[in-house]
Amino acid sequence: MAKFTRLTSYAVPLPEENVDTDQIIPARFLKVTDKHGLGDSLFCDWRYLKDGSNNPDFVLNEPASQGAQILLAGNNFGSGSSREHAPWALVGWGFRAIISTGFADIFQSNSLKNGLLPVQVSESVYKALMEAVQLDRSTEITIDLQTQTVTALDGLETTFPIDAFSKHCLLEGIDQLGYLLSFDDQISHHEQQRT
Amino acid sequence: MTIIMKPRTLFQKVWDEHVVVEEPDRPAVLYIDLHLIHEVTSPQAFTGLRERGIGVRRPDKTIATMDHSTPTLPKALWVIDDQAKAQLGQLERNCKDFGIELYALGDSRNGIVHVIGPERGFTQPGKTIVCGDSHTSTHGAFGALAFGIGTSEVEHVLATQCLLQRKAKTLEVRVEGQLMPGVTAKDIILALCSKIGTGGGTGYVIEFTGSAIRALDMEGRMTVCNMSIEAGARAGMIGPDETTFAYLRGRDRVPQAADWDAAVERWTQLCTDEGAVFDKTVVIDANKLEPMITYGTNPGMGMQISDPMPTTARFEDASQRAAFEKAMGYMDLQPGQRLLGKKIDVVFIGSCTNSRISDLRMAAGVFSGRKVAQGVRTLVVPGSHDIKKQAEAEGLDQIFQEAGAEWREPGCSMCIAMNGDNLEPGQYAVSTSNRNFEGRQGKGGRTFLASPLTAAASAVKGEVTDPRSLLLS
Numbered sequence: 248m249a250k251f252t253r254l255t256s257y258a259v260p261l262p263e264e265n266v267d268t269d270q271i272i273p274a275r276f277l278k279v280t281d282k283h284g285l286g287d288s289l290f291c292d293w294r295y296l297k298d299g300s301n302n303p304d305f306v307l308n309e310p311a312s313q314g315a316q317i318l319l320a321g322n323n324f325g326s327g328s329s330r331e332h333a334p335w336a337l338v339g340w341g342f343r344a345i346i347s348t349g350f351a352d353i354f355q356s357n358s359l360k361n362g363l364l365p366v367q368v369s370e371s372v373y374k375a376l377m378e379a380v381q382l383d384r385s386t387e388i389t390i391d392l393q394t395q396t397v398t399a400l401d402g403l404e405t406t407f408p409i410d411a412f413s414k415h416c417l418l419e420g421i422d423q424l425g426y427l428l429s430f431d432d433q434i435s436h437h438e439q440q441r442t
Numbered sequence: 443m444t445i446i447m448k449p450r451t452l453f454q455k456v457w458d459e460h461v462v463v464e465e466p467d468r469p470a471v472l473y474i475d476l477h478l479i480h481e482v483t484s485p486q487a488f489t490g491l492r493e494r495g496i497g498v499r500r501p502d503k504t505i506a507t508m509d510h511s512t513p514t515l516p517k518a519l520w521v522i523d524d525q526a527k528a529q530l531g532q533l534e535r536n537c538k539d540f541g542i543e544l545y546a547l548g549d550s551r552n553g554i555v556h557v558i559g560p561e562r563g564f565t566q567p568g569k570t571i572v573c574g575d576s577h578t579s580t581h582g583a584f585g586a587l588a589f590g591i592g593t594s595e596v597e598h599v600l601a602t603q604c605l606l607q608r609k610a611k612t613l614e615v616r617v618e619g620q621l622m623p624g625v626t627a628k629d630i631i632l633a634l635c636s637k638i639g640t641g642g643g644t645g646y647v648i649e650f651t652g653s654a655i656r657a658l659d660m661e662g663r664m665t666v667c668n669m670s671i672e673a674g675a676r677a678g679m680i681g682p683d684e685t686t687f688a689y690l691r692g693r694d695r696v697p698q699a700a701d702w703d704a705a706v707e708r709w710t711q712l713c714t715d716e717g718a719v720f721d722k723t724v725v726i727d728a729n730k731l732e733p734m735i736t737y738g739t740n741p742g743m744g745m746q747i748s749d750p751m752p753t754t755a756r757f758e759d760a761s762q763r764a765a766f767e768k769a770m771g772y773m774d775l776q777p778g779q780r781l782l783g784k785k786i787d788v789v790f791i792g793s794c795t796n797s798r799i800s801d802l803r804m805a806a807g808v809f810s811g812r813k814v815a816q817g818v819r820t821l822v823v824p825g826s827h828d829i830k831k832q833a834e835a836e837g838l839d840q841i842f843q844e845a846g847a848e849w850r851e852p853g854c855s856m857c858i859a860m861n862g863d864n865l866e867p868g869q870y871a872v873s874t875s876n877r878n879f880e881g882r883q884g885k886g887g888r889t890f891l892a893s894p895l896t897a898a899a900s901a902v903k904g905e906v907t908d909p910r911s912l913l914l915s
């Protein structure tokens with residue numbers, strides 16, 4: 248897994264609430280058998296017009312969004328289906344972090360396993376960031392995982408929660424399966440006891 | 443000396459039984475008793491195993507089915523696109539290489555993953571059950587701890603039979619009273635989604651309690667637990683009781699003979715102890731429930747079927763107002779109006795929420811002696827081959843076909859629209875499935891979620907219809 252330490256980037260504003268994983272990546276793109284190449288289908292039904300051309304009104308298609316690594320999204324982002332294709336598509340497009348006031352449970356867990364950092368902030372911080380970013384798309388936001396802080400604008404600084412284990416894995420680029428495999432003896436013991 | 447045990451919830455008991463390692467500041471290592479896999483969310487997990495050169499730890503605790511992208515037309519008419527074909531082929535190869543039992547397309551025991559688990563008796567009280575699919579919560583109806591996982595976690599479970607898990611908080615949803623005729627399990631869960639919203643249960647495992655839950659049969663309980671995820675909760679659970687045991691007795695994979703009695707004895711102990719504390723409680727009055735329907739683009743945007751839709755003014759919060767307006771725009775509906783009488787194009791009766799025999803019986807009861815309205819396409823898709831056979835033995839297929847509905851082969855079908863069963867842009871559907879997200883049932887399609895009774899009544903009238911108007915006539 249890619250390490251995550253500190254990121255400074257401008258952001259793509261997506262103020263919609265309850266953006267579900269069917270919007271992030273519609274089901275018809277789930278017939279793939281690998282994880283790659285899903286970035287082109289990210290937000291597909293919002294992003295492209297009927298004839299397949301870019302929808303100029305969708306934020307991801309704006310020139311100011313190109314190269315952004317942070318998505319600033321409305322509350323309860325990633326609800327619905329458990330498809331890990333959602334973080335694969337977000338990472339495939341180039342995002343490394345999502346800032347929101349809340350994330351759906353499975354989406355958050357899937358993201359953390361793909362080097363995509365969910366950053367949960369308060370309503371007031373979210374509003375301040377959204378306003379600033381919408382006003383000036385080049386507004387830079389810095390996310391520091393070690394100190395668990397978000398800084399932006401003049402003097403906006405806030406902390407965000409993350410469990411110690413996920414933080415450790417992201418900082419070091421540790422993959423969780425390797426960690427799980429190290430419990431082989433205890434797992435065997437548990438299996439013996441229960442049969 | 444007597445040891446006084448602190449009263450525990452059902453969730454706590456199942457959790458305690460399955461913790462392999464629990465250290466401070468680390469997620470627990472939780473043992474998984476049953477791992478269900480399907481074609482869509484497993485290929486990358488097997489690729490991961492091969493890259494690491496490791497095998498599947500417990501193929502005997504792993505069951506595979508094909509359901510999401512499978513065709514629902516009779517075998518002679520099977521159309522599968524190349525990508526879906528490759529994905530199904532890959533599942534078949536993976537199961538063969540790693541020794542996993544597969545209920546493949548064409549197998550007489552094939553069906554939707556959350557339908558066949560209970561049907562074959564794999565699903566049992568007290569088990570931990572996972573699947574790369576959010577509606578795994580369905581299995582909680584049996585008093586199992588069952589939840590959806592991502593593909594990375596599918597790989598974890600294949601490799602270690604364990605998951606790294608943080609303990610959830612507990613939410614009791616107490617439903618007391620008696621449902622009125624025409625009101626079903628689906629209406630209970632849609633009412634909960636409307637009440638607490640799609641994020642209301644985030645971070646919690648729900649336990650459904652109360653007399654109205656106890657009165658439900660297993661199929662109704664599965665409907666309720668199925669949509670726990672739509673209220674944001676990863677899992678929903680119901681304490682096992684006589685209804686649970688009666689359903690399971692004699693099924694393929696449950697303990698037999700003397701083992702059965704021992705199992706029932708064990709399962710009886712699982713219920714939440716008197717005095718155990720939940721982190722939060724929500725109460726629903728079953729006596730006051732009416733048939734529910736959604737009007738918007740997430741399952742929390744629901745209402746009693748006779749109510750008008752909200753007006754924009756009702757949303758004080760700007761972002762909620764914006765979400766409501768966007769949903770109304772997508773659905774092309776007017777705030778403040780009623781949905782009753784709204785013309786519809788399609789009715790879908792199926793999905794892991796409402797495709798079991800009692801759901802089909804409910805729908806058939808409405809269709810019996812009636813016809814689907816002109817111009818309405820109605821699809822009835824049983825959840826498994828077992829259910830299909832049972833329905834045909836009871837003559838339900840005849841009732842559906844005589845009414846003018848299509849009687850299909852089992853599968854997820856128009857719930858997720860991956861297999862060619864889909865809405866056309868702009869069409870309105872009343873659907874017994876679980877998600878009304880934009881495009882969920884086909885790009886540009888518009889979904890009203892409701893019970894099988896409401897769906898069937900709406901098919902007959904060609905418009906959104908309160909089923910009680912037909913039940914009473």
Ligand code: SF4
Pocket residue numbers: 509510554555556575577793794795853854857858875876
């Ligand atoms: S029926 Fe729908 S919700 Fe259920 S498993 Fe299939 S696609 Fe998922």
